[in-house]
Amino acid sequence: MRAETDISARSNNVGIMLARLRLSPLRIKTAILECDEETLSVDDLAMLVRMLPSPEEAERLRTFDGGITKLAKPDSFLREISTIPRIKDRIEAMVFKQRFELHIAELVPDLAILRSAMMEVRESERFREVLALVLRLGNRLNGGTFRGNAMGFRMGDLLKMKETRTSQPKCPTLLHYLASTLLKVNAQLILFSEEMSSLEAAARCELTPSSATPL
Numbered sequence: 001m002r003a004e005t006d007i008s009a010r011s012n013n014v015g016i017m018l019a020r021l022r023l024s025p026l027r028i029k030t031a032i033l034e035c036d037e038e039t040l041s042v043d044d045l046a047m048l049v050r051m052l053p054s055p056e057e058a059e060r061l062r063t064f065d066g067g068i069t070k071l072a073k074p075d076s077f078l079r080e081i082s083t084i085p086r087i088k089d090r091i092e093a094m095v096f097k098q099r100f101e102l103h104i105a106e107l108v109p110d111l112a113i114l115r116s117a118m119m120e121v122r123e124s125e126r127f128r129e130v131l132a133l134v135l136r137l138g139n140r141l142n143g144g145t146f147r148g149n150a151m152g153f154r155m156g157d158l159l160k161m162k163e164t165r166t167s168q169p170k171c172p173t174l175l176h177y178l179a180s181t182l183l184k185v186n187a188q189l190i191l192f193s194e195e196m197s198s199l200e201a202a203a204r205c206e207l208t209p210s211s212a213t214p215l
Contacts, residue, residue, distance in 0.1 A: 014074035017047050025077035032084055035094055042098050049091045051078075058082035110205040117202035126192035133185070134158065134178065141174075 021028065021044060028048070031039040040048070053061065061079035064071070071079060081087055121127060135153060142148040164174035171177040182189045193199065 011072065011074040014051050014077055015072075017051055018073060018077060020047070025073070025080035028077065029080045029084060032081070032087065032090055032094070035090075035097075037094065037098055040094070042095055045091050045095050045098075048081075049088060049095075052088060052091075053078045053082050107207065110207060113198055113201045114205055114207075117196065117198040120196040120198055124192055124195040126189050126195055129186070130178075130182065130189055130192055133181065133189075134161070137174070137178065137181075 018025075023031070023039070027039070030036070032048075057078065061075065061082050064075075064079070084090065135150065138153060138157075139148055139150055142150070161175040161178060162173050166172060166174060166177055168177065171180050179190065
């Protein structure tokens, strides 16, 4: 009759997991050490990582002097995997490897949209003229200061135009003044967004680091 160590309060859950896996503790340990994707699927690994013993549990299992054959199967499993160095890192690396192609497949459509939007922004003649006018306006406003006669500006600075006030009632902000000037110079320049059909879709793309999180 096998001894119950009461080392882990998760013994029942571990037992259920082992019944689903239908693998011995030693076979599971070997599969992890060998990064055996055929034996352990992503779902299997996700179950395993939730059942890992705490450092305290692992230490108590290693020092259990009753002999591994006297351990109940759940505790035998916990003791077996507690000897694997950096086991959580190993499991997460296995999951990342198995999910990598799926992550790439999910990212490719958004990356294609972003690339199209980037090319449209770079190749838009109207937008280039708008930016040139913005630079001239900025240099005029900053004339006589260390910021005058600039060769360029950061794209993020465009957002400041709606916050920069003017003294003209009809053009309360620098953005209004820019629009008014564009209409006088070349009304077609106002329609520069027509040359950027991918921008709206690109603004909806969400490329976050979440896909890099294995579990």
